[in-house]
Amino acid sequence: MDDGERWVRLDGVRRLIDGGAGNSSAPFQGSSRRAPDGRKALSALPRSAGPATWAQVVRPFGTRVGLLLALAAGWGCQSPPDSVESLLSRHRQAVAPLPVEDRGRIVPRPSALDPSVADAARPEASLPAGELTLEAARQAALRGNPDVRVADARLQSALARIGESRAAFYPTVSLGWTSSRTFLVPALQSGLVPPITPTIPFNLTQDQLTLGTLLNVLSQPLLLQRGLGESGEQNSFSQHTGTVSLTWQIFDGFAREARLLAVKHNFRAAEHQVNDVQRLLISAVDTAYFQALLGREQLRVAMADEVFSREQLAEAERKFAAQTVTADEVSSFKARVAAAQAQLTAARGTFESGRVILAELTGFSDAKLPDEVELSPLIAETPDELAPPDVEAWIAAAERARPDLAEAQQRVEAARENERVARAQYVPTINLNATYGVDKRSSIDISEDDQTAGMAVEVRWPIFDADFRTFQVRRAEADRREAEARRTGIRNAIASQVRRAAIALVSQQDQIAAQRASVAQWAESRSLLQVRYRAGQASWVELNQVQQNYVEAEFGLAGARIRLRQAWSDLEAATGTAISPPTR
Numbered sequence: 001m002d003d004g005e006r007w008v009r010l011d012g013v014r015r016l017i018d019g020g021a022g023n024s025s026a027p028f029q030g031s032s033r034r035a036p037d038g039r040k041a042l043s044a045l046p047r048s049a050g051p052a053t054w055a056q057v058v059r060p061f062g063t064r065v066g067l068l069l070a071l072a073a074g075w076g077c078q079s080p081p082d083s084v085e086s087l088l089s090r091h092r093q094a095v096a097p098l099p100v101e102d103r104g105r106i107v108p109r110p111s112a113l114d115p116s117v118a119d120a121a122r123p124e125a126s127l128p129a130g131e132l133t134l135e136a137a138r139q140a141a142l143r144g145n146p147d148v149r150v151a152d153a154r155l156q157s158a159l160a161r162i163g164e165s166r167a168a169f170y171p172t173v174s175l176g177w178t179s180s181r182t183f184l185v186p187a188l189q190s191g192l193v194p195p196i197t198p199t200i201p202f203n204l205t206q207d208q209l210t211l212g213t214l215l216n217v218l219s220q221p222l223l224l225q226r227g228l229g230e231s232g233e234q235n236s237f238s239q240h241t242g243t244v245s246l247t248w249q250i251f252d253g254f255a256r257e258a259r260l261l262a263v264k265h266n267f268r269a270a271e272h273q274v275n276d277v278q279r280l281l282i283s284a285v286d287t288a289y290f291q292a293l294l295g296r297e298q299l300r301v302a303m304a305d306e307v308f309s310r311e312q313l314a315e316a317e318r319k320f321a322a323q324t325v326t327a328d329e330v331s332s333f334k335a336r337v338a339a340a341q342a343q344l345t346a347a348r349g350t351f352e353s354g355r356v357i358l359a360e361l362t363g364f365s366d367a368k369l370p371d372e373v374e375l376s377p378l379i380a381e382t383p384d385e386l387a388p389p390d391v392e393a394w395i396a397a398a399e400r401a402r403p404d405l406a407e408a409q410q411r412v413e414a415a416r417e418n419e420r421v422a423r424a425q426y427v428p429t430i431n432l433n434a435t436y437g438v439d440k441r442s443s444i445d446i447s448e449d450d451q452t453a454g455m456a457v458e459v460r461w462p463i464f465d466a467d468f469r470t471f472q473v474r475r476a477e478a479d480r481r482e483a484e485a486r487r488t489g490i491r492n493a494i495a496s497q498v499r500r501a502a503i504a505l506v507s508q509q510d511q512i513a514a515q516r517a518s519v520a521q522w523a524e525s526r527s528l529l530q531v532r533y534r535a536g537q538a539s540w541v542e543l544n545q546v547q548q549n550y551v552e553a554e555f556g557l558a559g560a561r562i563r564l565r566q567a568w569s570d571l572e573a574a575t576g577t578a579i580s581p582p583t584r
Contacts, residue, residue: 132369133376134289137358141285142278144363151270151277158263158270165260171248171432176241183236240444243437253427254420262417269410275403275576281361283573288357290566292375295351297558302347305551306340312543313337315534329540336544343551378561385564386509389571391502398494398575405494408487415480422476425469428461497574505567508560515557522550 142148249256313333319325360367399405434455438446462469526546532538572578 130372130374131376132373134286137285137289137362138282140362141281145281145361146363147277147281148274151274155267155270155274158267161263162260162267165256165263168249168256168259171246174243174245174247176243176245176437178239178241180239181236182239237442240440240446241437243435245436246432246434248432249429250432251428251430253424253429255424258417258420258424262414262421265410265414265417269407269414272403272407272410276407279403279573279576279578282578283569285358285361286569286573286578287566288354288361289375290354290562290569292351292354292358293378293565294559294562295347295349295354296375297378297562298347298555299344299351301551301554301558302340302344304554305547306337306344308547309333309336309340312540312547316540324536325540332540332544336547340551381512381561381564385568386512388506388509389502391499394502394571394575395495395498397577398498399491401576402490402494403576405487405490408483408490412480412483412487415476415483419473419476419480422469422473425462425472428459431458431460432456433458494574498571501567501571501574505564505571508564508567511560512557512564515553515560518553519550519557522546522553526550 313330313336316325316330316333320327320330355369356367359369362369432455434453436451436453438450439452440446440450526543529538529543529546533540533543569578
């Protein structure tokens with residue numbers, strides 16, 4: 001046994017005795033600072049001097065660990081590289097050269113990135129009392145509709161993914177501490193040196209008693225101290241291990257860069273998705289608002305029909321009392337009054353249904369508009385509303401302004417970056433690993449002798465993976481082709497929607513002119529026939545028929561006026577030009 005092996009064994013026994021039961025009768029009264037080659041003699045530190053003080057032992061260790069902890073705290077407590085403020089600042093700088101209308105369309109609203117703004121006010125508090133205009137209804141829906149908040153939450157999630165991808169460029173620092181208590185270990189794993197109790201055989205002959213035999217007998221306990229025949233070690237002991245590890249990926253084939261660009265494209269897609277939700281929501285609000293307006297116009301026509309029919313019924317009853325008309329004529333006017341009341345009930349249902357849908361879209365929890373809220377009156381059409389649209393110009397505007405098309409384009413760009421991420425798996429990766437720690441048995445009096453440190457550079461290059469990377473590349477290519485096909489489909493659908501909306505708009509413009517002429521004609525016919533009926537020159541059958549035709553013409557005109565406004569709303573929704581940020 002050389003000096004180095006003897007020092008290792010003796011030092012292990014000394015550590016167990018010093019840190020264990022505190023036996024003052026230990027055979028070793030000294031302590032060794034270091035034994036790099038196993039040949040240095042034990043230093044003669046008197047036992048009576050006692051153990052070293054805490055400051056003497058831990059000061060170098062504490063200085064190093066404190067420095068590492070300070071660096072780790074600095075990395076962990078710093079603000080994210082892509083915080084909300086920095087992203088919005090760079091985003092606004094990028095879109096500053098754009099026109100005002102485009103800038104307001106693509107810059108996210110404050111509520112999209114600040115949940116406190118989205119939950120600040122209820123729509124009931126911001127909805128104006130009295131007259132409710134279409135623009136006010138739109139703004140209330142943009143503030144209070146849950147679908148907008150869902151899109152805002154998705155935008156926040158996309159923003160958080162940017163921070164996740166940025167974190168891959170920085171090292172990971174971890175702290176760990178483990179304390180364990182062992183009560184029984186196998187003899188093969190025991191770190192204790194059993195007492196040397198050699199057994200000398202007494203049946204040796206004089207010829208067998210040689211120097212080699214004596215040496216074998218003396219060394220037998222040391223060589224067999226961990227043999228299979230001995231029992232396990234039953235002296236319990238504690239083990240304390242602490243580590244500080246650093247892992248830093250230096251190179252990965254530019255996969256991190258491509259992944260970061262992909263999530264940034266997805267973030268921009270989420271911005272456009274918020275705008276698309278607003279576009280669809282505004283279209284739905286317009287439809288509900290116009291339905292309520294149509295119900296109110298039908299109420300007006302039905303009420304006027306009921307008033308006229310009651311006047312004719314009263315006139316017929318006076319003539320019947322004077323015995324100038326028959327009972328059939330009175331019954332006919334009564335039926336006319338009942339028909340007017342039925343139309344009045346149907347119009348009231350259309351009006352109330354429109355108000356309920358409008359309340360739901362604006363975010364009212366009970367889906368009911370306050371009674372003091374009234375819709376704006378239906379004003380006359382302007383010359384611009386009656387002018388035919390330029391279809392090609394509207395299609396060109398739609399390709400520039402439709403948020404779902406812009407979202408599809410960002411999805412295509414993200415799919416291309418994901419394809420680069422998949423291809424980067426064919427490139428080797430380089431990682432830097434560094435560790436620093438302590439390992440102490442039986443006590444936590446940590447000294448420099450208990451420290452461990454290391455550093456490694458790892459190069460990993462998968463050679464065979466059963467074509468796993470190949471299939472991932474194929475999947476990324478398929479996702480990219482799917483995104484491109486989806487973008488083409490959206491572009492074709494936009495052109496179709498714009499053309500259909502333009503056709504419906506021109507049709508309603510023509511119907512308004514025809515319905516106005518029809519209403520004027522039937523109104524004049526009713527006036528002339530009413531005079532003739534009172535003079536006894538016309539029958540009640542003719543008067544009822546003219547009144548029915550007049551009411552139908554009024555209903556047709558009201559419907560054409562509402563459908564004209566709906567057609568303009570559909571055209572704006574098809575082009576994406578109705579999106580506007582909500583006012584505060």
